[in-house]
Amino acid sequence: MNNDGTIISLDNIPVPVFKLTQYSHGAGCGCKISPKILDEILTSNIARPDNDKLIVGNHSKDDAAVYDLGNGTALISTTDFFMPIVDDPYEFGRIASANAISDVYAMGGKPILAIAILGWPINVLPPAVAQKVIEGSRSICLEAGIPLAGGHSIDSPEPIFGLAVNGLVSVPNIKQNNLAQEGDLLFLTKPLGVGILTTAEKKGLLKEEHKGMAAKQMMQLNKVGEALGAIKGVHAMTDITGFGLLGHLVEMAEGSGVSAVIQFDNIPLITPEIKDYLDQNCVPGGTHRNWDSYGEKIGTITTYQKTILADPQTSGGLLIAVSVAAADEVKNILKQHGLEKFTTPVGNIIAVQTDSVLVQS
Template sequence: MTMTQSDARQTEPRLTSLAHGGGCGCKIAPGVLSGLLRGSAALPVPPELLVGIETADDAAVYRLNDHQALVATTDFFMPVVDDPHDFGRIAATNAISDVYAMGATPILALAVVGMPINALSHDTIAAILDGGASICREAGIPIAGGHTIDSVEPIYGLVAIGLVDPARLKRNADARPGDVLVLGKPLGVGVMSAALKKGQLDAEGYARMIAVTTKLNRPGPDLAAIEGVHAMTDVTGFGLGGHGLEMARGSGCDLRIDWSAVPRLPGIDALIAAGHVTGASGRNWASYGEGVTLPDGFSDADRALLSDPQTSGGLLVACAPEALDEVRAAFARHGFAEAAVIGQVDPASDAPRLIVT
């Protein structure tokens, strides 16, 4: 009797069991990454390169002409969930987010695929690719090519390409004193992924996790068109603490976060209390904690959430107070009801810092 592909899927290992880490928790810690990239800073930079690696921004931007610039980025990782279709959807959403974070409109994608061919059925691999393709269809872009390899761990993601008018380009390094900070999605994805890997995330929690990680950051281009929006990034693998600190350092300002105003996914506090914290959270904090000021009594649980890696996280926007209504409206138009004002931008008191109150 011949085993079918469907039978093979039922007997093959869980996707997350094949990976040493999952989602944006796989990222190399920011302190290590900066050291690895030090030599790249000496390479020649053409004047057409509007954004490179200097401020750890979300994508490279290359000016084509006075009204068009090419936005290029890539993002890929190991499974954060066991359902192959959901894994593909999450990875694709996360990769395209970096284009939106620059204020650009995506135009095409290339697939990046590494799969353990002897461990996973063809049906499972096809479901991962179909999940990614479904998000690209939702974003209105084709998968125009890519590259595949046979690898020890399953890896999937995209090279995402977009276009932006250079006048509307939004960097992570242009926040101004007096700006308010708006976060588009609640925190807690890393915590949920840790609970899932231990079999401790219920069906309701899983549904919330999938909903937030597969929600495209479509407000990006609309936000970029608002004159009072000065800076933008997306909160992903380094957590709110890391990406907020990058914005502070790039802008030469302090970012002040009102922790009580930061949205979090339902049930996150209980999951952290039960010990569901990713290893990446601790590595993140070890890399950049010296640049963050915490209030007295700030708990270990809150610190873990501050540095929690957000796979396919929300946009972090710095805008003038008078633009806040327009920013909220842009988020609302695209269904981001949980977008919240979480702080402000202050002049740097010394070296730029992230200050949590």
């Protein structure tokens, strides 16, 4: 690589290197509109269509829509897209695609088809860079066992990529985020801290040994969700994305008419050195937007706990509310999917309190 940021190709012709995060004002699921503003946007006086086939729609704050096909099977439909959270275009395509497909797994379903959504500043970034994004997406779709069957593209001022994904699920296996029950245990299938590490990287503060760590985690599919869908004792499930663990847990608790307790010491972290980055103020702007949206619903909490639990995640893990009786079965499935590290509950569901979520050390 030359000092000007170009790479010398084999035929000695300089090829420019494009760092995608330099071309967007937001990053990953941190681009999401805050929960408070989103509630205002979605407010409507128009009556929703009376459709008894729509099992899950926008009447709840769930991960995807679910439509009853009438044969014991339901169609899951979702979409998710955002601006680059990494510089490498191939990895950007993989991360955005894993994140979108996750919504199907979070409903207990099996993805079957994906359609690409691409916004590209064609006068700034060459088509060859966009091709790498699409190729990254194809690679993740291949891992999920689905085709990237088409899509739509526009000329936009900032790079945007994501997928619209369809999946199938047996009606009894549908998992929603608003059916948690008092006494349930909470499990989390990926560590927290992605937003903190990516912010540290943008600031040039990321340690060499941590480079690539966040990207690797964000490219991991939540395939375990399909297997968890078959467990009756899994009462509620959602994936953790831009609202942070606290935001998605608030949605689960409020939707279910309960409250939740987080055992902070059991929360898995992407690296034990995460506090070093927080001491250097590597806190994403999305963390503050998240807290402004739901902070009044959280019990007593330290600044450190807040910056971890409200950290916006991109392609985060599954949050699972499961009965005590089914906990061992869930742990076995997690182990079968290589998730042995995540078999310790991170909290539990209790009767509704003044606060939606309580945090304990």
